[in-house]
Amino acid sequence: xxxxxxxxxxxxxxxxxxxxxxxxxxxxxxxxxxxxxxxxxxxxxxxxxxxxxxxxxxxxxxxxxxxxxxxxx
Numbered sequence: 061x062x063x064x065x066x067x068x069x070x071x072x073x074x075x076x077x078x079x080x081x082x083x084x085x086x087x088x089x090x091x092x093x094x095x096x097x098x099x100x101x102x103x104x105x106x107x108x109x110x111x112x113x114x115x116x117x118x119x120x121x122x123x124x125x126x127x128x129x130x131x132x133x
Contacts, residue, residue, distance in 0.1 A: 079090060 079087060
């Protein structure tokens with residue numbers, strides 16, 4: 061079975077080869093870092109989604125004639 065050699069697969073192969081040379085404690089650090097990056101990305105998506113959901117509610121407060129003067133700042 062021949063693997064598809066794409067840039068992503070090449071990077072994955074290189075990364076795996078580098079990880080295999082690390083000591084177990086360094087591999088643990090790599091896993092922790094990957095988990096951190098994943099968690100950070102999840103948090104960013106959650107905040108973006110929550111902001112999007114809140115837009116209709118805030119539109120009433122933000123979009124009114126009394127506050128039009130602030131649109132020009």
